[in-house]
Amino acid sequence: MIVVHPENCTGCMRCMLVCSYTYTKKFSFSASRIKIREYRAEFTEDCNECGKCVEQCFYGALEMVK
Amino acid sequence: MSFAGKILRIDLTNCEINKYDSDLAKNYIGGFGFCAKLACDNIKPEMDPLSPSNPLIIGAGALVGTNAPATSRIYAFTKLPANGAIGWGGGGGVTFACNLKFAGYDAVIIEGKADRPVFITIEDNDIGICDAEDTWGFGISETCQKIWKECGEGGIMAIGQAGENLVRFSMMYVDRLSTVGRGGIGAVMGSKNLKALFVRGSGSVEVKDRRRFDKAVKELLERMRSYPYLKEWQELGLLKSLPAIPRDVYLKLRKRRIACVSCPIGDKDVLELDGEEIYTTSAVNLVTPAVMGMNYKDAMRLTAKLDEYGMDMFEFLGILNFAKELSEKGKLELDSEIDFTSLDSMLSWAKKIALREGTGDLLANGFTEMEKKFGVKPKSVVKGLRAYVTPKGPLIWNLFGTMELGQILDPRGPHVAAGGSPTYFAKRPPESFRKHLARMGIPDEKIEEILSGGIKIGKLLCYSHIWFTVLASLGICARAQINRFYNADICAELYSAATGIEISKNQLLDRAKEVWRMLKLANFRAGFTREDDLPPEDWLDDGFRDYVTGEPLTKEDVERMLDEHYMEMGLEEFMRR
Ligand code: SF4
Ligand code: SF4
Ligand code: SF4
Numbered sequence: 001m002i003v004v005h006p007e008n009c010t011g012c013m014r015c016m017l018v019c020s021y022t023y024t025k026k027f028s029f030s031a032s033r034i035k036i037r038e039y040r041a042e043f044t045e046d047c048n049e050c051g052k053c054v055e056q057c058f059y060g061a062l063e064m065v066k
Numbered sequence: 067m068s069f070a071g072k073i074l075r076i077d078l079t080n081c082e083i084n085k086y087d088s089d090l091a092k093n094y095i096g097g098f099g100f101c102a103k104l105a106c107d108n109i110k111p112e113m114d115p116l117s118p119s120n121p122l123i124i125g126a127g128a129l130v131g132t133n134a135p136a137t138s139r140i141y142a143f144t145k146l147p148a149n150g151a152i153g154w155g156g157g158g159g160v161t162f163a164c165n166l167k168f169a170g171y172d173a174v175i176i177e178g179k180a181d182r183p184v185f186i187t188i189e190d191n192d193i194g195i196c197d198a199e200d201t202w203g204f205g206i207s208e209t210c211q212k213i214w215k216e217c218g219e220g221g222i223m224a225i226g227q228a229g230e231n232l233v234r235f236s237m238m239y240v241d242r243l244s245t246v247g248r249g250g251i252g253a254v255m256g257s258k259n260l261k262a263l264f265v266r267g268s269g270s271v272e273v274k275d276r277r278r279f280d281k282a283v284k285e286l287l288e289r290m291r292s293y294p295y296l297k298e299w300q301e302l303g304l305l306k307s308l309p310a311i312p313r314d315v316y317l318k319l320r321k322r323r324i325a326c327v328s329c330p331i332g333d334k335d336v337l338e339l340d341g342e343e344i345y346t347t348s349a350v351n352l353v354t355p356a357v358m359g360m361n362y363k364d365a366m367r368l369t370a371k372l373d374e375y376g377m378d379m380f381e382f383l384g385i386l387n388f389a390k391e392l393s394e395k396g397k398l399e400l401d402s403e404i405d406f407t408s409l410d411s412m413l414s415w416a417k418k419i420a421l422r423e424g425t426g427d428l429l430a431n432g433f434t435e436m437e438k439k440f441g442v443k444p445k446s447v448v449k450g451l452r453a454y455v456t457p458k459g460p461l462i463w464n465l466f467g468t469m470e471l472g473q474i475l476d477p478r479g480p481h482v483a484a485g486g487s488p489t490y491f492a493k494r495p496p497e498s499f500r501k502h503l504a505r506m507g508i509p510d511e512k513i514e515e516i517l518s519g520g521i522k523i524g525k526l527l528c529y530s531h532i533w534f535t536v537l538a539s540l541g542i543c544a545r546a547q548i549n550r551f552y553n554a555d556i557c558a559e560l561y562s563a564a565t566g567i568e569i570s571k572n573q574l575l576d577r578a579k580e581v582w583r584m585l586k587l588a589n590f591r592a593g594f595t596r597e598d599d600l601p602p603e604d605w606l607d608d609g610f611r612d613y614v615t616g617e618p619l620t621k622e623d624v625e626r627m628l629d630e631h632y633m634e635m636g637l638e639e640f641m642r643r
Contacts, residue, residue, distance in 0.1 A: 025276065
């Protein structure tokens with residue numbers, strides 16, 4: 001499960017960039033399964049919890065909890 | 067490949083919108099280089115900067131939109147109202163630059179003048195020119211809020227009241243968090259009746275060779291992750307190297323750290339000062355007026371207000387200094403006292419200038435006009451703009467390094483961005499130079515030449531400019547905490563992998579050099595000669611000191627550096643005859 005810490009989010013969108021790139025081979029905001037709104041991450045139904053976005057977050061705003 | 071491939075051209079006079087393909091990237095790298103070429107082709111020497119014909123060219127770099135770290139930059143080229151130079155401003159692109167690429171454009175060129183206040187919306191293929199009557203007169207934050215409310219998520223470039231009123235040191239702001247300025251770029255927007263640009267892209271950016279690209283990005287990210295000062299930089303940003311306020315005071319005020327899209331070491335902030343939210347480019351900027359004797363809270367309030375008006379703080383303080391000097395000489399009558407330690411005095415002057423009230427109307431015209439009117443030369447002013455660093459501060463040493471020389475040689479006038487090198491800090495050990503210079507791609511024998519018998523500042527500056535041009539053309543942020551992870555090899559590798567335009571390190575550096583030469587020569591044709599590159603008189607003899615020997619800097623020292631620089635850059639036109 002991915003736990004979100006919105007207080008640490010900077011809006012860098014590295015999570016969105018990597019998600020779209022992983023699943024569509026292109027960088028975009030539109031195809032990302034994680035959406036950042038007002039510095040709070042939300043996941044779409046397609047998210048498979050692969051954890052790529054967590055790896056790309058440098059600020060501790062996303063955390064993978066087993 | 068990682069280029070969007072299209073340029074958008076909008077003529078505000080007759081609401082004409084054109085989109086066209088361009089292969090300029092091939093020879094001009096992308097982003098900065100590409101826009102520089104568009105500027106040199108489209109700006110004529112005789113153009114009045116505030117006339118409808120002066121184009122405003124805004125573009126994003128070759129890697130913008132990808133996940134290469136901190137590839138967020140946005141650049142705007144135009145003829146600068148402060149001095150008539152074919153110049154530019156650049157800033158962290160926050161969410162604007164990548165959205166422009168996702169919408170399908172590498173650059174947008176804005177020409178003409180709308181018959182009423184407007185803002186432009188760019189949503190993929192849909193381009194709108196919308197009424198901005200209800201935001202005209204608003205500050206930067208208010209304008210952004212209103213547009214976001216109306217249009218939803220997206221990047222915004224906007225001006226405040228200073229730009230509307232054609233203040234010659236007004237700036238454009240990106241998402242209220244970055245400045246694109248110096249030289250009055252805000253006034254160019256104002257002269258076109260253009261309050262803001264809004265952009266949202268639903269498209270994407272691709273890279274040509276994913277495996278190669280991913281490998282280079284992975285390596286960069288790993289190095290960033292294992293950087294021992296990563297946490298400290300993330301926590302403090304520029305305050306790490308310039309501790310303008312104590313750490314605990316700053317952390318208490320900070321509500322959120324903000325980063326431009328793709329940046330792992332963001333340094334923008336939302337602060338809360340006595341219940342009021344302040345969005346800022348950096349906390350260091352925010353407290354800068356404290357050097358004039360204000361307490362830090364008042365300094366922050368003043369900078370926040372100047373940011374709302376959309377006005378360059380350095381220029382604002384500089385012009386007030388000059389006005390004070392003129393009034394003490396009995397040449398100028400002021401309508402109220404200028405007191406740098408009083409917030410009330412500073413706020414009243416900020417308002418007067420931004421809204422052109424009373425004497426503020428005159429001050430808003432900037433140094434060039436003031437000098438002409440009063441026949442007095444202002445101190446530390448180069449090409450009509452106040453230098454960032456002067457022998458009297460704000461740095462605590464007065465050594466003449468590449469940043470200092472860069473301020474007089476930059477074709478657009480003094481700026482912090484283009485003269486970066488280890489000379490930024492006094493008395494760096496020679497080894498730090500060698501490492502830094504190799505990273506910038508300078509060949510070994512050149513490094514020897516630069517470092518032998520002291521440091522050849524003029525020659526070194528040539529490579530600082532080239533390195534800056536590489537980063538800017540790729541869209542990589544040049545701030546110290548980012549720049550340090552990149553080198554010329556990685557840049558060439560990322561560029562080749564992303565764009566499919568195969569380029570070697572040396573080819574990349576050569577193209578960057580050509581871009582800088584082109585800008586310098588275009589300005590030469592617009593009337594900027596060696597004379598304009600000479601230092602202000604107060605920098606000499608009892609001003610700056612030689613970086614290596616510490617001896618007072620003489621005019622001849624600087625002339626020698628200029629020749630050394632022009633020779634290395636291939637700018638014979640500027641050489642001593
Ligand atoms: S966990 Fe994987 S699929 Fe879900 S949002 Fe993150 S990267 Fe996308
Ligand atoms: S969750 Fe992390 S990666 Fe995503 S925008 Fe926030 S800080 Fe950036
Ligand atoms: S270092 Fe600052 S300006 Fe540069 S990309 Fe990061 S947040 Fe933006």
